[in-house]
Amino acid sequence: MTNVAVIYYSSTGQVHELAVAAAEAAEKAGAAARLRRVAELAPEEAIRSNPEWAAHRDATRDVEEARLEDLEWADVVLLGSPTRYGLPAAQIKQFIDTTGGLWAQGKLAGKVASSFTSTSTVHGGQESTILALNNTFYHWGAIIVPPGYADPVQFAPTNGNPYGAGSVSANGTARPTEDNLAAMRFQATRCVQIAAALRRGADAA
Known part of the structure; x- marks a missing residue:
């Protein structure tokens, strides 16, 4: 069975x-999947200043926090983050920064990897x-699998991003x-299929 770790940060719920x-x-x-959120780093006053942020944080307390073990377990890694000035949020970057030990041991190489996001505006990054x-993923030595335009859903008016699934949150x-959501499902399914094909090829070799 293919193991899939979906690791994300979400403030107001779109990436979730x-x-x-x-x-x-x-x-x-047909894969085994782990849904994992990374730790929240923002101060409580900042979270409480935004009702949607506070509500989402409280509603997802039961989602397990991501651990390095989840990455080691996974054959497929899907990382999701809202944009912050065209960059990933600090919360998911902090988690990424803890992966050096696994990287040094070569335990992240060869994994299928892909990413997704949400922005406040259409051209928000x-x-x-x-x-x-x-x-x-380049540094890990992972195999990046984008959705491309490999499915008709990618041509839907609110999609069209060949790099990875996304949404527009309108602040x-x-x-x-x-x-x-259909684009995200296609992207995840494609990653599972390619990981399984790579495993079959390795087994045959």
Whole structure:
């Protein structure tokens, strides 16, 4: 069985919804999936100043926090983050920065990896955030699997990003569209399929 770790940070819930869709799609494709959020680093006063942020934080307390063990276990790693000035959020970057030990042991090399995001506006940095997350995968020696335009859902009006699934939150008030969620499901399923194909090839060799 292919193991999939969906590791994400979400403040007001959009990236969380994409992450849930990814984990569900991976399981439907026959994989074992772990849905994991990274630790919140923002001060309580900042969280409480935004009702949507506070509500989402409280609603997802039961989602397990990501651990390095989840990365070591996974054959597929999906990282999700909202954009912060065109870059991943500090919360997920902090988690990434703890992976040096696994990287030094070569335990992250060869994993299938992909990323996804959410922005406040249409041109708010989706591509740059995903590309920044993918920089991590280059260093790991992972095999980056983008969605590309390999499925008709990628041509839906609210999608169109070949780098990774995304949504536009309209400053935290809009939810991912069904097309956004379908694109996320396709991306996760594609990663599972390619990881399984790589395993079959390795076994045959």
